Amino acid sequence: MTMEGDDRLDAPELSILHLDMDSFYVAVEIVKDPTLTGKPVVVGGTGTRGVVASASYEARAFGVRSAMPTSRARRLCPDAIFIQGDHSAYGKASEQIHRILGSVTPVIEPIALDEAFLDVGPARQLFGSGREIAWMLRERIQAELDLSCSVGVSAKKLFAKLASEDAKPTADRTGTRPGSGVRVIPADEEIVFLHGLPVRALWGVGPQTFERLKRLRVATIGDLAALRKDLLVSTFGQSHGTHLHELSHGRDPRPVLSERGIKSISHEQTFATDLRDRREIDDAVVRLADAVAGRLRAAGVKAGTIQLKLRFGDFSTITRSAKQPVGIDTGPGVARIVKQMLDQLDCDPGVRLLGISGGSLHEPGEIAVQLQLDAVGSPLDLGSKSEDDPASEEDWSSVSETIDEIRAKFGRDSIGPSPAVTTPSPGRDLWGPARAELAKQGPEHSDGDGG
Numbered sequence: 001m002t003m004e005g006d007d008r009l010d011a012p013e014l015s016i017l018h019l020d021m022d023s024f025y026v027a028v029e030i031v032k033d034p035t036l037t038g039k040p041v042v043v044g045g046t047g048t049r050g051v052v053a054s055a056s057y058e059a060r061a062f063g064v065r066s067a068m069p070t071s072r073a074r075r076l077c078p079d080a081i082f083i084q085g086d087h088s089a090y091g092k093a094s095e096q097i098h099r100i101l102g103s104v105t106p107v108i109e110p111i112a113l114d115e116a117f118l119d120v121g122p123a124r125q126l127f128g129s130g131r132e133i134a135w136m137l138r139e140r141i142q143a144e145l146d147l148s149c150s151v152g153v154s155a156k157k158l159f160a161k162l163a164s165e166d167a168k169p170t171a172d173r174t175g176t177r178p179g180s181g182v183r184v185i186p187a188d189e190e191i192v193f194l195h196g197l198p199v200r201a202l203w204g205v206g207p208q209t210f211e212r213l214k215r216l217r218v219a220t221i222g223d224l225a226a227l228r229k230d231l232l233v234s235t236f237g238q239s240h241g242t243h244l245h246e247l248s249h250g251r252d253p254r255p256v257l258s259e260r261g262i263k264s265i266s267h268e269q270t271f272a273t274d275l276r277d278r279r280e281i282d283d284a285v286v287r288l289a290d291a292v293a294g295r296l297r298a299a300g301v302k303a304g305t306i307q308l309k310l311r312f313g314d315f316s317t318i319t320r321s322a323k324q325p326v327g328i329d330t331g332p333g334v335a336r337i338v339k340q341m342l343d344q345l346d347c348d349p350g351v352r353l354l355g356i357s358g359g360s361l362h363e364p365g366e367i368a369v370q371l372q373l374d375a376v377g378s379p380l381d382l383g384s385k386s387e388d389d390p391a392s393e394e395d396w397s398s399v400s401e402t403i404d405e406i407r408a409k410f411g412r413d414s415i416g417p418s419p420a421v422t423t424p425s426p427g428r429d430l431w432g433p434a435r436a437e438l439a440k441q442g443p444e445h446s447d448g449d450g451g
Contacts, residue, residue, distance in 0.1 A: 008186035010129040011155075015121035016256060017134055018152040018160035019101070022168060024114035025054035027147050028093050029083055040064075040080040042073055049270050049352075053085060057171035090114075093145065100140050104133060109257045115164075117157055119256040134182045154185040158252035162194070162201060190250050195222030204243050209236065224248040265299065266307075267291040268355025274313040275351040278342075285338050288356045290331035296358055302327025303358025306337045310345065311353035320345070327362055334358065 021027065025043040030036045040059035044052040050070035062077035073080065094113040101108050104127060107119035120133045127133045134151040141149055152163025167183035169176055185193055199205055199213055199221050212235060218224050224232075225248040233241035246252070267288045275281050296303055306328065307321040320341045328334055338356055 006186075008188065009131050009153075009184045011186065012121075012124065013155040014130040014153050014184060014186065015119055015124065016154055016157055016160045017118040017120055017130060017137075018157070018164040019116055019118065019134075019137060020150050020152075020161075020164045020168070021097070021114035022148045022150060023054055023056055024093075024147070025085055025090055026056045028089055029086075030056075031093075031146050032086075032089065036081065040077050041083065042070070042077070042080045043083045043085045044073075045070055045270065046082045046084045047272055049272065055080075057169055057176040061171040061173050061176070093147065096145055097141060097147075100137065100144065104137065107256050107258055117160065117256045131182065131184050134184075138181055148181075150179060151182045152185070153182065154190070155187055156190075156250070156252040157254050157256065158203065158247055158250065159185040159190055159194070161203075162197065165201070194248075194250050195220060195225060197221050199224050202244070202247055204240065204247070209240075209244075212236070221248050263361065264307075264357050264359040265292055265295045265301075265303070265361070266355060266357030267295075268309060268353060270353045271351065274349075275354075276348060278347065281342065281347060281351055281354070282335075282339060284354050285342070285356070286331070286335050288354065289335035289338060292356050292358055293329055293331040293334050296329040296361075299361075301361040301363060302329045303334070304328075304360030304362060305358070306334055307355075307357045307359060308338050308341045309353070309355035309357070310347070310351055313350040313352050315352070317353075318345070321359075323360070328358065 026036075026041045029041060029043060036056075038058065039056065040062065041056040042052055042059050042064060043054045044050050044066075048071060052064060052066050052068045052070060052073050054066060055064040055073070059073075059077050059080050062080075064073045064077050064080065070082065074082070090113055098108065098110070098116070101116060101118060105118050105120050105123045107122070109117040111117065120127070120130055123133060124130070127136060130153045134153050138149055138151055141147055150164045150167040150169075152160040152165070152167060154160040154163055163183040163185045166179075167181055168179045170179065171177070197220065199218050200210055202221055202224070205213065213224065216227065216231075216235070218227065224244060227245075229242070229245045232245050235241060236244060269284060269288060271284070275284065292303075303324070304327055305321055305323050307319060309317065309319045311317045322337050322341060324337070328337070334356065
């Protein structure tokens with residue numbers, strides 16, 4: 001067992017941190033309402049199509065987990081307090097957390113609102129070892145925001161992430177037990193630590209991959225490492241099989257990428273009832289496009305590719321994408337492209353979920369792609385005028401700057417396109433529709449769990 005005084009914990013290469021907030025959305029709700037402290041609380045979509053975004057450790061003791069359907073969470077923990085969630089509050093808390101992280105190092109790779117990788121190598125001379133920086137960040141976040149986090153420290157992203165999970169609190173029916181808070185994985189402990197973990201802990205092992213690995217009698221990452229690479233490639237394909245083989249042996253050369261290194265920005269929304277009316281679908285497009293464009297501008301990038309994702313009532317899912325001759329970062333520009341793709345699709349079966357993402361990200365002034373036809377076969381002319389959107393992308397860029405300034409001062413919902421202001425923003429419905437929205441539809445759309 002590694003002792004706190006062990007010099008290996010202060011090795012210079014141990015400069016990659018993975019910081020993960022503990023039950024982040026629930027924790028923010030508790031800061032807003034301290035009476036929730038110590039109670040089973042679940043944040044997420046509260047309707048029949050909702051999913052769990054976050055659960056307090058008291059709720060986790062009953063088996064409630066993130067990404068679980070809300071209906072199942074209710075059955076597992078009927079006494080839990082279910083909250084639709086306040087994405088605006090979580091966004092503000094995330095910004096405060098990132099300001100603290102940014103005061104230590106500029107090399108931050110956000111993974112979600114509640115987690116990020118950091119490379120603190122350049123900060124070691126000023127703030128100390130990776131372990132010391134991890135403790136400092138954890139204590140500052142607790143003192144300034146009243147939120148807790150767990151931090152993993154290692155020489156590689158793979159081990160930093162696994163270490164932060166190992167440092168977290170745990171819960172069962174007997175109570176919640178605090179974790180170590182910070183976990184450091186020295187180089188000579190990597191393989192022993194890695195191979196003892198369940199294979200589901202490894203990046204890239206989702207439910208389908210896990211089922212196929214079980215058929216190969218793989219239970220731990222050590223079992224996976226014992227398999228030949230050619231067997232993994234033949235089973236999972238060249239890319240995924242090689243990925244699993246390399247990570248199972250602890251090989252992970254990926255650097256920490258700053259926010260400019262993100263690959264895509266997206267928003268999607270699940271609807272209380274399937275949308276069939278094109279006007280309702282277009283309104284949803286405007287809301288989602290506005291949200292995606294706002295995040296593009298906040299990251300200081302433009303999208304060279306716009307992607308549409310549709311899931312129908314029968315759960316069949318399709319995607320369409322369109323490359324752009326110029327970068328896009330305005331809501332009307334994104335919405336126009338998505339509507340053109342929708343014109344080529346049949347939405348009569350009913351749209352259950354709609355998602356929009358911007359990819360091929362680049363900084364303003366860089367050339368994204370060459371001028372070409374889009375994915376659905378017609379050229380996209382962002383400079384053209386139309387009755388629906390008479391302004392060009394260039395015109396909307398200056399308007400968007402003003403919109404961003406107003407939102408920074410008065411809040412995200414203070415200004416925006418009509419569908420985005422009169423209807424809750426996509427972030428509020430990130431995990432599915434709320435029970436209150438279902439109640440408006442009448443008894444045939446009620447949750448059915450009795451409140």
